[in-house]
Amino acid sequence: xxxxxxxxxxARSGSSAARQRWAPWEDPNEKPHVRxxxxxxxxxxxxxxxxxxxxxxxxxxxxxxxxxxCGKTTLLxxxxxxxxxxxxxxxxxxxxxxxxxxxxxxxxxxxQSYALFPHMSVEKNIAFGLKQDRVPKAEIDRRxxxxxxxxxxxxxxxxxxxxxxxxxxxxxxxxxxxxKKPKMLLLDEPLGALxxxxxxxxxxxxxxxxxxxxxxxxxxxxxxxxAMTVSSRIAVMDHGRIVQVSTPGxxxxxxxxxxxxxxxxxxxxxxxxxxQREGDHLVLQCPDAGCAIQTGPYAEDGGDESLWIAxxxxxxxxxxxxxxxxxxxxxxxxxxxxxxxxxxxxYHVKLDSGKMITATQANMARxxxxxxxxxxxxxxxxxxxxxxxxxx
Amino acid sequence: MRxxxxxxxxASLLLGFLFLYLPIALLIIYSFNESRLVxxxxxxxxxxxxxMLQNQGLLNAGWVTLKVAFTSSCFATVLGTMAGLIMSRxxxxxxxxxxxxxxxxxxxxxxxxxxxxxxxxFVAVALDRGFVTVTLAHITFSMCYVAVVVQSRLxxxxxxxxxxxxxxxxxPGRTFFQITLPIIxxxxxxxxxxxxxxxxxxLVIASFTTGPGATTLPMKxxxxxxxxxxxxxxxxxxxxxxxxxxxxxxxxxxTRRQEMRRExxxxxxxxxx
Amino acid sequence: xxSSPPPAAPATAPQAAVESPEVxxxxxxxxxxxxxxxxxYLWLLAFFLAPFLIVLKISLVEVRVAMPPYSExxxxxxxxxxxFHGSLENYLWLWDDPLYINSYLSSLKIAATxxxxxxxxxxxxxxxxxxxxxxxxxxxxxxxxxxxWTSFLIRVYAWIGILKKEGLLNLALTHxxxxxxxxxxxxxxxxxxxxxxxxxxxxxxxxxxxxLEKMDLSLLEAAADLGCRPIKAFWVVTVPLSMTGIVAGCFxxxxxxxGEFVIPDLLGGSETLMIGKTLWTEFxxxxxxxxxxxxxxxxxLVLIIPIVLFQRQQQRSAEAEA
Ligand SMILES: Nc1ncnc2c1ncn2[C@@H]1O[C@H](COP(=O)(O)OP(=O)(O)OP(=O)(O)O)[C@@H](O)[C@H]1O
Ligand SMILES: [Mg+2]
Numbered sequence: 003x004x005x006x007x008x009x010x011x012x013a014r015s016g017s018s019a020a021r022q023r024w025a026p027w028e029d030p031n032e033k034p035h036v037r038x039x040x041x042x043x044x045x046x047x048x049x050x051x052x053x054x055x056x057x058x059x060x061x062x063x064x065x066x067x068x069x070x071x072c073g074k075t076t077l078l079x080x081x082x083x084x085x086x087x088x089x090x091x092x093x094x095x096x097x098x099x100x101x102x103x104x105x106x107x108x109x110x111x112x113x114q115s116y117a118l119f120p121h122m123s124v125e126k127n128i129a130f131g132l133k134q135d136r137v138p139k140a141e142i143d144r145r146x147x148x149x150x151x152x153x154x155x156x157x158x159x160x161x162x163x164x165x166x167x168x169x170x171x172x173x174x175x176x177x178x179x180x181x182k183k184p185k186m187l188l189l190d191e192p193l194g195a196l197x198x199x200x201x202x203x204x205x206x207x208x209x210x211x212x213x214x215x216x217x218x219x220x221x222x223x224x225x226x227x228x229a230m231t232v233s234s235r236i237a238v239m240d241h242g243r244i245v246q247v248s249t250p251g252x253x254x255x256x257x258x259x260x261x262x263x264x265x266x267x268x269x270x271x272x273x274x275x276x277x278q279r280e281g282d283h284l285v286l287q288c289p290d291a292g293c294a295i296q297t298g299p300y301a302e303d304g305g306d307e308s309l310w311i312a313x314x315x316x317x318x319x320x321x322x323x324x325x326x327x328x329x330x331x332x333x334x335x336x337x338x339x340x341x342x343x344x345x346x347x348x349y350h351v352k353l354d355s356g357k358m359i360t361a362t363q364a365n366m367a368r369x370x371x372x373x374x375x376x377x378x379x380x381x382x383x384x385x386x387x388x389x390x391x392x393x394x
Numbered sequence: 395m396r397x398x399x400x401x402x403x404x405a406s407l408l409l410g411f412l413f414l415y416l417p418i419a420l421l422i423i424y425s426f427n428e429s430r431l432v433x434x435x436x437x438x439x440x441x442x443x444x445x446m447l448q449n450q451g452l453l454n455a456g457w458v459t460l461k462v463a464f465t466s467s468c469f470a471t472v473l474g475t476m477a478g479l480i481m482s483r484x485x486x487x488x489x490x491x492x493x494x495x496x497x498x499x500x501x502x503x504x505x506x507x508x509x510x511x512x513x514x515x516f517v518a519v520a521l522d523r524g525f526v527t528v529t530l531a532h533i534t535f536s537m538c539y540v541a542v543v544v545q546s547r548l549x550x551x552x553x554x555x556x557x558x559x560x561x562x563x564x565x566p567g568r569t570f571f572q573i574t575l576p577i578i579x580x581x582x583x584x585x586x587x588x589x590x591x592x593x594x595x596x597l598v599i600a601s602f603t604t605g606p607g608a609t610t611l612p613m614k615x616x617x618x619x620x621x622x623x624x625x626x627x628x629x630x631x632x633x634x635x636x637x638x639x640x641x642x643x644x645x646x647x648x649t650r651r652q653e654m655r656r657e658x659x660x661x662x663x664x665x666x667x
Numbered sequence: 668x669x670s671s672p673p674p675a676a677p678a679t680a681p682q683a684a685v686e687s688p689e690v691x692x693x694x695x696x697x698x699x700x701x702x703x704x705x706x707x708y709l710w711l712l713a714f715f716l717a718p719f720l721i722v723l724k725i726s727l728v729e730v731r732v733a734m735p736p737y738s739e740x741x742x743x744x745x746x747x748x749x750x751f752h753g754s755l756e757n758y759l760w761l762w763d764d765p766l767y768i769n770s771y772l773s774s775l776k777i778a779a780t781x782x783x784x785x786x787x788x789x790x791x792x793x794x795x796x797x798x799x800x801x802x803x804x805x806x807x808x809x810x811x812x813x814x815x816w817t818s819f820l821i822r823v824y825a826w827i828g829i830l831k832k833e834g835l836l837n838l839a840l841t842h843x844x845x846x847x848x849x850x851x852x853x854x855x856x857x858x859x860x861x862x863x864x865x866x867x868x869x870x871x872x873x874x875x876x877x878x879l880e881k882m883d884l885s886l887l888e889a890a891a892d893l894g895c896r897p898i899k900a901f902w903v904v905t906v907p908l909s910m911t912g913i914v915a916g917c918f919x920x921x922x923x924x925x926g927e928f929v930i931p932d933l934l935g936g937s938e939t940l941m942i943g944k945t946l947w948t949e950f951x952x953x954x955x956x957x958x959x960x961x962x963x964x965x966x967x968l969v970l971i972i973p974i975v976l977f978q979r980q981q982q983r984s985a986e987a988e989a
Contacts, residue, residue: 084557103693104560117558121576131562165659167666182562403798406791407807413788414814414868417825420835424828477707487704496711502974504926506943507963510950511718514960517735518721534714537707567699595818598928602950612820619820619933623828631821642816646809 474540878912
């Protein structure tokens, strides 16, 4: 694919280190590609999208993540022009999109159901968008051939959609929305209908295609693993609102709220009170845990109200020996249940307060030699950085 | 419970279909009867068909009926397709409730009322009764049937296909002709056929709205039937039944064949991947 | 969290100039949309609603020997005044003459009876079809639909030859020695019942079949597993589950049967009263247009209740499916 010549793109492709450094959203001089400004969408009394503001940058692979019914599709359909916002504005490259119908927006969408034209062959489906723009015949042929090559559909070009399998249909839908080289590609659960294996494989292909073409991708998904794999940034939605926008790593390591912490991966949540500042972090009293908890760096002061702390299971060390200092970041309890997952084991530990804590350990030794077993009394410890303070 | 048939099921199917088909079968058989008496079989003959072809009144009525049916079904298909599109794709607009009421009401309205009301209107606007008025009447009730058939087809297909076309730069009008119409074509054709047969079949509304010189075949048959059963009418009926049955069977077999091929191809595609 | 400052106002002069053809194009799209709505809308207003209002109007005036054979509802008198001549006389006439009331009641009775009969005949057929091997079902369905496409008049006519005194049914029964005297069936209410059941059978079978075919057969297995005999299972599981199909089929037969004209006219006797026939006679034989109009208005009022009920039921089952 051509058109990948700009400096930032070159900086981006190449080593993965370069890729990690690529963060236009941190650069105050960078102009956002799309700006969603205070957008609300109501259906009657029901608020489907609630005052959403979002900046998406050129060449981003941006995910909207959230449970079913939280308004992801609605937000995407407003970007495509199928729904008009009840309030707020959508700006594409600084231009207000309100009143621009879908057929005049330089944005293409890949539908959840693929929406292939059943009466046209694969080729005709892909060429459809170019024909609408009255692109010369020779160029249509060339560009269609190019994307067919890219999605590896060469031998299926003459087939009708019903003669294709699910994965092939998905590729046709992708090719059809790519061929017009839109400024932005919207994908509504593009992999939702594929089975697990094909999904993972296709995720990487999507990333490669996105990188090759340099098109901004906005993808909707409710599969958090998928979002973590493909995205440059993820927006987590809940009941029409955006709860957090971060890179995948940040989202996992530093969730802002209990909702996000719970939604992304597994987590133990503890309630702490009486926050005392010690340098860049806080120390909280936590009756549930039966100890004081030293948190990771946290700028605000806790005040008197209770705070929530997230602790990922894999960051908890489990041991039968007490640590040197058991007054801080150390809980004691009894092993209640053990789940064996092959590579990992999950321990459910019942603390003296009655609270259940989950800890996972890599299975270094063989199963029979497992040192910790049911009803053992154990000590749970963790590095201070692992305890993340949540906002609510 | 077994999926198969019990003797009770077989018996009810056999008796049911006997009940449905025996009267028509007898009618067809007796159209080839030599004797004028309907109940006495006097040997095979096609003389009533020959006689029918001599009956100028009958032939004229047949010609009028075909013209009315063809014209009205074409108009009804266009108007009905528009109406079906409006009901399933145009969202809400002023007077939508009245509109869908006017689409559904003629379907359940007794024919005597439809016929009477149209006639009174034609008289009120001093439109001479004849070919034009029958055709107008038939367009009006047929278009409602077409609208319902088209609407149910539109309701059954994924709206995002049309949205995809618009997303790729195709304005709504063109989307209708390039995407929607080819997909709903079977329903439109079915709607046309339905209009055609409804018009071919109609006695009551035609009796109210027609005038001199535009007697339709059902009216002709009706007036002769009132005088008694004749083999000649049996012959006319046989031809009509034969035409309709052939048409409907052919159409449905073709669509069935296409569907089966399509299903097989779908299975193939999934198996191959 | 991305917190974005409000955007700079984008409405600059050159952009406004760019926007105007776009606005014009959208105007055309809107115009097109209203045009598409207008054509069928106006057609139905002119050929469905307006005629009906005229019926209403004529039902209020009196008959006259002229063309058109009724008086004016509104006349213009001098000085721009208008005079209104309407009266409910025709309706009072319907109330006074027992013929009309009896026709209405008898129509309802005949329609209700034949609906029940159609259900009794149609249910076993639909049930048999739904339980038939899958590869037969299309053929069976076609066999039910095919008569629906063939002429109504012809199907009614076919029964005359069978039911009349020297007809095929009497011939067969005499030959079999079941009867010595030919039965009188044609020109009685029984012939009308047969005609209605025969003509409307597809309307009953199709919704029933659609409903029964969707039924989960494992429910019957579950019932049997819990100790329910097949006959009992039919009454306590199959019938209640097919209730929406039964109700839809009954409405589809009952509503058109009430206003039926051809069947009572050709198969019924002179004492068979049905309102469609009465209206026809009033119009074509007595040439009393105002009274025919009043009959039509009342018939519609009688039918509105079942029609509204049917509509409700359809809506409910559509919602239940969604
Ligand atoms: N046209 C509409 N009219 C009324 N309500 C609607 C409409 N479209 C969506 N909604 C409502 O808006 C809410 C958000 O819908 P949306 O389709 O955006 O959810 P989603 O996040 O995409 O969910 P999913 O993951 O299930 O696809 C839902 O509760 C839905 O019922
Ligand atoms: Mg969705």
